[in-house]
Amino acid sequence: MSGAALAQEVSEDGSTLLPEIVVEGAGSGVGDDDQKSIVARGTTGGGKLATPLLDEAASVSVITAEEFRRRNVQSTEEVLQYTAGAVTDFYGSDDRFDFFKIRGFDAWVYRDGLAIGAPFGGIREEPYAFERAEVLKGANSSSFGVSDPGGSVNYVTKTPRTERFGEAYLSGGSFRRGEVGFDFGDNITSDETLSYRLTGTFRKAHAEYDFSRDDNRFIMGGLTWRPTALTNLTVVYDHLSRDGVPGSGGHPVGTDFDRSRFFGEPDYNFRGVKRDTVSVMFDHDFDNGLTFASNARYSRSNTDFGYAYISATPTDGSTIASRSFFGNESSREHFIMDGRLQYDTSWESIDSRTIVGAEYSNDRTRNDSFFGAAPGIDWTNSVYTGAPASVPLFASTNGRKSGRALFVQQEFTFSEKLIASIGLRNDWLDLSSTNNLSGVTREADVSELTKRGALTYKITDQFSVYGSYAESVAPPSIGVEPERGHQREAGIKYQPWAFPALFTAAIYDLTKTNITRTNPATNLPETIGEVRVRGIELEAKAEVLDNFNLIAAYSYMMSEIVENGTAGNIGNQLSFVPNHSFSLWADYTLRGNGVRGDMTFGVGARYTGAYFFNDANTQSTGGNVVFDASFNYQLQENTALQMNVTNIFDTKHVAYGGFGADFYNPGRSVTATLRHTW
Template sequence: MLNRRLLTCATLALATALAAPAFAADAAADANADDNTILVNGNLGDKAVSAGSKSSLPIAETPQSISVISREDIDKLGVANLNQALRYVAGVTPETRGAGAEQYDQFTLRGFSVPVYLDGLKQFSSSSGYAMPQVDMSRLESIEVVKGPASALYGQSSPGGLVAMTSKLPLDKAFYGSAAATYGTYNLYRVDTDVGGKLSDAIGVRLSGSVNGADTQQYYGSRARQVINGAVAAKIDDKTTLTVMAAYSHDPKNGNYSGQPASGTLFYNVNGKVSTRYADGEPGGFYRRDQFAATYILNHDFGAGWKFRASGRYQQVTTSLGSIYETGMQTGLTDLSQQTTSSRGSYATHETLNNWTFDNQLTGHIKTGPITHDILLGVDRQTAHSYELAAFGSANDINIFNPVYGTQPVPQSAEQIGSDFTSLISFGQTGIYGQDTISYGGLRVVLSGRQDWAASWTPGTVQKDSKFTGRAGVLYKTSFGLAPYASYSTSFEPQATVLNATTGALAKPSMGKQVEAGVKFQPNGSPILITAAWFHIEQTNLVSTNPATQISTQSGKVRSEGFEIEASAPLPGGFNLHGAYSHQRVRTVSDQDPQNVGTGLIGAGDGNLAVNLDWTAKSGPLKSLNIGAGVRHVSRTYGGLFDTTLTGNNIRQYYVPAYTVFDAMLHYDLSNLDTRMKGMTLSVNATNLFDKKYLTSCYLYPQSTGWCWYGQRRTVQGTVAWKF
């Protein structure tokens, strides 16, 4: 019966979308907002979120754990990518590939890799190669971290949750702008600009961009990027607005994506520690990426509390890569501690990823006596096509303690290596969903349901799946701001992984379910927000890939159980505190390979602790000076199974040790020195202040090989910004 009602409502929403204009935008922001009101509602602030419920339900009234990173937080921390922005979020194990993979956003949430959304639409990545998008920080207004399954609204979601980013959109101001220049360690440079204004009472525009880059921590590596983003918001009439966005990013260089051998990093080596500057490739290695995206958003107000929103995006990612990389330990090694060289191979690929995503929503309010129903009905469609031309080849060994570069040419194309192969994987998904948020006094009940039809295909093979997912949550907010809650949710995540190279058989979707219980506290009228949650997650149909043979298998069940707490509060004397703590236990409870039972998930950590305290001078000669300090502790992460004797008789579990690093920051309004510098600020950010050497993760495979990744060493950067 529920499925029939959802189908009827979704059909109505789709029919409305087809009758509407092709391009559209969000509704006008709250008339009581300040002069930074956005023409289209893209910034919901720190107290209200959109990703958790696809509405503006406040965090304190949402029966799910959610964290928000504002634009102010991004600027204050001086972060360069999503990985860095998530450092102070509970439940996140950030930067799992350390300092050698800044071109990707690789992290885990509650022990799982999770999808990333931009403006409510999924950011697709290649299912077989390296064509993965990355959004530059200059484009973003805020980041929301939704913890736990969210398939009831999004269809594709990891059991760990998802990350939802929101783009900068035009502001309701005649003219505004900002510019910032940054320089720092490893020749880091960054120039950001952001300008906009109203062309008329009905049209606003915004243009932002960035030119940035740096040398990498490893030998010879460097990265560079040029990005430009544009948005136009039009008020078509009193009830309809339109936003069209376009973004282009060119990455001519993307570091060296280099790891280090386990011997000399995680494990003892008689020759000492492998240098944090060690790179396993060659200076001629390259990874180039181009990204283009065009997005539309439509909002129409029917009146009487009913609104319609339609959005869609086309995105293309193209990459070219040529690399020499470590494939394993030196040949004939009988004692791991004696390793001095690593075997290497060569690889080249050219990839193209195209995807279309659409989401249409109808929302409204219904009152039945003292009970209010906030209704959400939607239908969405997602397609992605991934093409790869690649080849693997041989390469000479490298000395890991005294590397000599320039001895091995880097392949410029797959054809140059020979024995090249192609991979074409496509994916499509259609979903209809509905949600009822019931309010009665302080009681909030959220009921969500969704039916998905998904298909993955390669030439000659099709994998079709359908699944109903749901969420039920209840929360009660007391008169003094305390809100206990409980929820149950499920996830459904199609996987376009080839399990059999001969037949082309594809993996079945992974399934997940979660029980969460927690409490939130936000005193009325106060910016103080404290949230705590206990969760229990189970995931089935996991895919695992042997790094040596590249053969993937699917089986098993994983359980993640833990506790999280986050607090954000202003303190007396001009102090402000943000703290996050999580502890989780992630374990494989069944698997096709018996030796995996009882182990963790590679890259999944046991939790984290992050505290940031800052102080702002309110008066005197230091007025507006803001100084802060942060501490980040990441618990041990699971590295995998390994036999250090290399005999195959002593395979055991290994964990990457926990690490603790400290950060510091300083911000100052230069107009306090001279009124002619109005709008200008000076910022200094230091991460890993005491230059600690540490590993973020390792990937160990029994009787095969092991890779590890060093974390970023001390970096210091200074920024001069001007807001006008």
């Protein structure tokens, strides 16, 4: 997909010349160099059509590989920490899964436009595998299918390039951390028809509490074949293996222990992940306005965990906290594939882009959960009792979800000023769940149509305003109606010519209906009501000068439970939805003088306002602010030493609680990285 960008020059008489240049898209299809800039100009995150961010009628934040590097992100949650509307770090030391919310709701994750699923309960992704993360705020099932209405995160896989390149790094730091990594590639043939890329990262480390570990092994290899200038075929294989622990077990409510204190059970504290994935990406341009593209992914995974956690803190003066054992073993086999035909044409002052496509997915899971009482622990004199002989199996299910979808998107641009777009998608789901303990199988067939409509008006080539309406539908539980969402949004964007930057502001009204909860009396899911979030988002990413970068984000959210089956929480705010959040990152490069190399100083601040732990609004945590920093020294032209510190002042607060234990936010972590590029 070719896109247009503007470059500016100053003529001898001082006037500004603005010749149009064409950039060829790769990966995300937008022509950005994610390895060298924190500012993106285009995205596919708002829909299946590659679109300049200034033209996209949605709030989309792009976190590039260069930003990954500058902030030294280690997880998906860290990727999102400086993004407007996204809130992370709810579970502190419990790092079995990624847990974040966008615009007050859970968000689904995607890879190369194909769904992975809900991050909570899934596998933590490896950020080093990706060129960028595209964060779409709000509902958009009409493009990507069933999902929650808060938004989505689309990862774009690193793929081979038509050039020789590479980097290797060695890293060490807090909690006995040692890590090595590499990312390199080249052409196999001199005519650039065949290229490869090899990426890997290997870590041996502990976490911030006693009896912990955080080992990680990731390897990814890709081949791209370009038989003609109009055809590309890429195949990528990756393997992820993790050997860690699920968490510290929490801390007794109302106490103030060091984060290193461990109240779980050392001999029953494990979290294992093994996953193999094959991705295939194909595109062909028929050279007459018509293109065809298809992505496919097959993955197979096995995961497990087991741990003891504090289930209740006594209130009678005792110092012995109750504990429970909890374990899980699961496997998943997932195949998903789409195909897209796109046709671009023009009639006088009207440009048209049309895309029609289909998607198929097949998802099979096995899930066994174990739960039982564990011996209590005296937090004034901790004595561990060892692993249990066995933990009772309380749930065992085999699940299957088969999906088919048809979608169409149409975009008209009138006189290069007004852009109108509509999208329709229908998803058909066949669901099946077998209770292996009772032998009962339940099935359901679901058909859902979702819509999206939007207008963008380009006031100038640097300013645009937009308005949109979008719908979402979440995968239903068998026996209940799907959770549905709809959103109205308006915004303004500014992308200056003078320097790489994007400034955005958005206001939205987002509603979700058919909220599903498990009825404790029947242990079956049921729909209970409607919730709403209204908010404002401001975001800026700018390379203001040749040596100064700025990332700023502010979000205001007001949530409300509009309807509820128990009627007890109507008018309350949603749990884990702060009214205010703010983040700021800035870095400045002091240029070298021949004897000394370039030095880059970075500092960041993240503020999260108070939020409730439950929908009853009886338990909460206060607002907090955390500071981060970085320093990069260019030892030689292609070699640099970088230091990153998260939570500089080791600020501690309760990030999650309300059920018998408190979980603190992540503490201070220091990392030094030696990196060589070529």
